[in-house]
Amino acid sequence: MNNQILLNITPQETRVAVMEQGVPQEIHVERASARGLVGNIYLGRVARVLPGMQSAFIDIGLERAAFLHVADIFGARDPQDELRPIERLLGEGQAILVQVAKDPIGTKGARLTTHIGIAGRLLVHLPQERHIGVSQRIEDETDRHQLRERLTRILPQHEGGFILRTVAESATDKELLDDSQYLMLLWKNLREASLQVAPPALLYQDLNLALRVMRDFITEETERVVVDSRETLIRLREFCLQYCPTAEPLLEHYSGERPLFDLFGVEAEIQRALSRRVDLKSGGYLVIDQTEALTTVDVNTGGYVGGRNFDDTIYRTNLEAAQAIARQLRLRNLGGIIIADFIDMESADHRDAVLGEFRKALTRDRTRITLNGFSTLGLVEMTRKRTRESLAHVLCESCPTCGGRGELLTAQTVCYDILREIVRTARQFPQSRQIRILASQKVIDLFLDEESHSLAQLCDFIGKEVRLQVQDEYTQENFDVVLS
Numbered sequence: 001m002n003n004q005i006l007l008n009i010t011p012q013e014t015r016v017a018v019m020e021q022g023v024p025q026e027i028h029v030e031r032a033s034a035r036g037l038v039g040n041i042y043l044g045r046v047a048r049v050l051p052g053m054q055s056a057f058i059d060i061g062l063e064r065a066a067f068l069h070v071a072d073i074f075g076a077r078d079p080q081d082e083l084r085p086i087e088r089l090l091g092e093g094q095a096i097l098v099q100v101a102k103d104p105i106g107t108k109g110a111r112l113t114t115h116i117g118i119a120g121r122l123l124v125h126l127p128q129e130r131h132i133g134v135s136q137r138i139e140d141e142t143d144r145h146q147l148r149e150r151l152t153r154i155l156p157q158h159e160g161g162f163i164l165r166t167v168a169e170s171a172t173d174k175e176l177l178d179d180s181q182y183l184m185l186l187w188k189n190l191r192e193a194s195l196q197v198a199p200p201a202l203l204y205q206d207l208n209l210a211l212r213v214m215r216d217f218i219t220e221e222t223e224r225v226v227v228d229s230r231e232t233l234i235r236l237r238e239f240c241l242q243y244c245p246t247a248e249p250l251l252e253h254y255s256g257e258r259p260l261f262d263l264f265g266v267e268a269e270i271q272r273a274l275s276r277r278v279d280l281k282s283g284g285y286l287v288i289d290q291t292e293a294l295t296t297v298d299v300n301t302g303g304y305v306g307g308r309n310f311d312d313t314i315y316r317t318n319l320e321a322a323q324a325i326a327r328q329l330r331l332r333n334l335g336g337i338i339i340a341d342f343i344d345m346e347s348a349d350h351r352d353a354v355l356g357e358f359r360k361a362l363t364r365d366r367t368r369i370t371l372n373g374f375s376t377l378g379l380v381e382m383t384r385k386r387t388r389e390s391l392a393h394v395l396c397e398s399c400p401t402c403g404g405r406g407e408l409l410t411a412q413t414v415c416y417d418i419l420r421e422i423v424r425t426a427r428q429f430p431q432s433r434q435i436r437i438l439a440s441q442k443v444i445d446l447f448l449d450e451e452s453h454s455l456a457q458l459c460d461f462i463g464k465e466v467r468l469q470v471q472d473e474y475t476q477e478n479f480d481v482v483l484s
Contacts, residue, residue, distance in 0.1 A: 003221040007210060008261050009229035014209045017266045018217060024269045025364070026330045029394050030209035037062075037100040037110055038387045039119065039206030041190060044112070045199040046094045051087045057109075058098055061200035064109040068098065072113040074128050095199045103388050106292055118183050118190075118204070121215050121243045122168035122176055125183035129161030136368075137166045155180055160187070167218065179243070211239050216366075218247045225250045228260040273331050274392055280324055284317040288328060290392060294337035297325050301343060311350070314343045318354045326361035335367070335386025344378050355380065401475045409477050411442045415451050418443070419458055421481045426462040432483040434465045439479040444470045 002022070008015040011032065018026035030036060042060040049056045057065035070076050070086040078084055090096065102111035118125045132151050134144045151164050154173050162180060171179075190203050197203075207215060210232055213225065225247075227233045233253050240248035254260050261267045272278070278286040280302070287298040299321040301313060325340055340358075345351050351374055358380065362369050368385040375381060398404030409417075422435055437447070447455050447468055459466050471478075 003219075003223050005213060005217055005222060005225045006260055006264060006266065007213065007225065007227040007229075007232065008259070008266075009210065009227065009232045015261065015266075016209060016213055016217070017261065017264070017269075019264065020221075022264070024264075024266050024331060025327060026333075027266070027270060027273065027391060028209060028333075029391065031394075035208065036206075036388050037103050040100045040202060041116065041118075041204040042098055042100070043194050043197060043199045043201045043203055044096050044098045046090050046092050046096060049087055049090050049092060051085065054083070054086045056086060056090050058096065058112055059200050060098065060100075060110070060112075061202065062104070062110065064104060066098070066100070066104075066110040066112045067108070068096075068112040068114070072101070072111075072115065074114045074116075097194055097203075102386065105386065105389055105393070116187075117163075118186055119165075119206075119215070120179045120183045122165055122171050122179040123183060124163040124165060125180070125187060126161035126163065127159070127184075127187045131161045132158075133161070133163040135164060135166045138169065143169075151176065159184055170220075182243075210236060214240055214244055214247050218244070218250065222250060224252050226252050226254050226260065228254045230255075269331070270391070270395075273328070274396060278324060278328060280317070280320050282317060282320055284321065286321060286324060286328070288332070288334075290332075290334060290390065294339060295334050297328075297338065297340045299325075299340070299342050311346060314345055315347070315350045315354070318342045318345065318350075319357050322354055322358035323361045326358065326365065329362075329384055330365055330367075332391045333388060334390055335384045338382050338384055340380040340382070342374075342378070342380060401477070408475075411440075411446045411476060412451070414439070414443050414477060414479060415446050415454075418479050418481065419454060421479075422458060422466065423462065425481050425483065426464055429483055432464065434467060434484045435462075436467045436469055436482040436484050437479065438469050438471045438474065438482060440474045440476050441470050441472070442476055443479065444468050 002020065004019050006017040006019060008017075013032065014030045016026075016028040017024045044058040044060040044066070047057045047059045047065050054070040056068045058068050060066050070083050070089070073086070073089055076083050076086075076089060096114065097116065098112040098114055099116050100110050101113045104110045116127055118127070132148050132155075134147050138144055138147065147164055147169065150173075151162060154176050155162065158180060164176075168176060186204070193203050206212070210227075214236055218225070225236075227236065230253055233251060236251055237248055240251065256263065259267075261270075276287055276289060278288065280286070284302045285300050287300065289296050299318060301317050321342065328334070329338065342354060345354070355373055359371055362371060365384070367387075369382060371382045372380065399406075402408050418437055418439065422437075425435060426432070437444070455466060467484075
């Protein structure tokens with residue numbers, strides 16, 4: 001089986017691996033205690049309007065207020081296509097119907113929109129619009145025109161607008177009509193519920209990850225969907241029979257003794273996806289650094305010397321790296337601004353070929369991407385739409401020792417910080433007779449060995465005795481200077 005989807009289910013967590021040619025291409029994780037919010041629809045309350053930022057904070061019942069920009073407000077443009085001031089559109093305390101466009105990420109609250117869109121298996125319903133659209137992933141203009149005309153014919157009296165999803169290209173007229181009626185009924189019930197509750201209130205929650213797999217992840221190339229939970233398999237079959245019967249035959253139950261993700265090598269791939277370094281088959285490697293502002297990818301030749309000459313070695317490494325970077329973006333779910341630093345190439349033909357290979361590899365991504373060419377510094381700049389937390393942010397947290405820096409102050413640096421602190425303390429409290437240093441074993445050992453002379457000089461300078469005490473619970477950077 002070349003193209004398959006694996007679902008590993010536990011009561012606490014659902015994990016999904018999208019496999020191509022036996023290699024994981026995407027990994028999705030959803031925990032019962034922290035389900036994603038994207039697609040959820042709330043009746044919110046305007047907590048604060050910020051005219052200077054043309055934005056507002058909306059209380060939707062989360063720990064942090066969510067963010068709404070004026071450009072994301074339906075009907076915010078006047079007849080001249082100019083944005084109206086947000087202070088004329090919203091007032092504090094006002095109830096407003098909003099949908100989550102981006103999950104809370106880091107210290108940022110959720111990003112909202114009032115352009116409501118409810119996704120079905122084949123269509124996306126836009127209840128405030130009137131037009132019929134076609135997914136941007138269907139690029140052929142002739143096909144787009146024919147699909148738009150077909151959907152207009154099927155839905156002559158439709159309420160609101162619709163976007164035809166990529167998976168709907170081969171759907172029958174009845175399937176499209178059924179999906180549209182389901183979505184319109186869902187919107188009607190949602191509107192009625194919004195009139196009966198007080199904000200903040202959750203009105204609609206998107207499907208859980210297992211069901212979204214059947215709705216969003218199945219393609220013509222998918223050969224099977226393997227699930228290791230019989231209970232989940234039953235729910236997926238019921239969902240398929242009602243909404244996507246063509247996907248139901250793909251479902252298979254896995255009952256082997258060996259864990260499903262172990263059997264297909266997914267567990268090992270998850271561990272590799274949390275590492276900064278990604279080794280290439282040729283001997284080259286990538287270094288991926290994710291920060292709050294952007295993600296950087298550095299390409300290195302490493303031990304690869306397989307080309308006819310140095311330029312050929314660089315070219316082949318960059319071609320392989322283009323494929324690997326595209327896969328790592330999907331695998332790690334990296335979003336926002338991404339800078340790829342390919343190895344410098346003298347030949348313009350080589351640069352064009354690498355960029356073409358990179359662009360081709362990115363077409364397999366289901367997330368919206370904007371790719372620019374090589375900059376004057378030889379960097380490739382791109383953006384990838386960020387709607388959910390990256391794999392690392394879901395599975396990991398900042399190191400409590402280094403605070404997420406990835407580095408520690410050396411023991412020698414800490415020693416010198418302590419010496420300066422002793423001088424400050426001695427001057428501030430001249431009446432004290434003795435000073436005690438509490439620090440980690442490595443720092444105390446340094447004071448007893450290499451820095452013993454420095455400590456002795458300081459004792460003579462301040463005229464006080466300094467005692468040393470190891471604190472096993474202290475990290476290398478922690479210390480205390482205590483008077484006694």
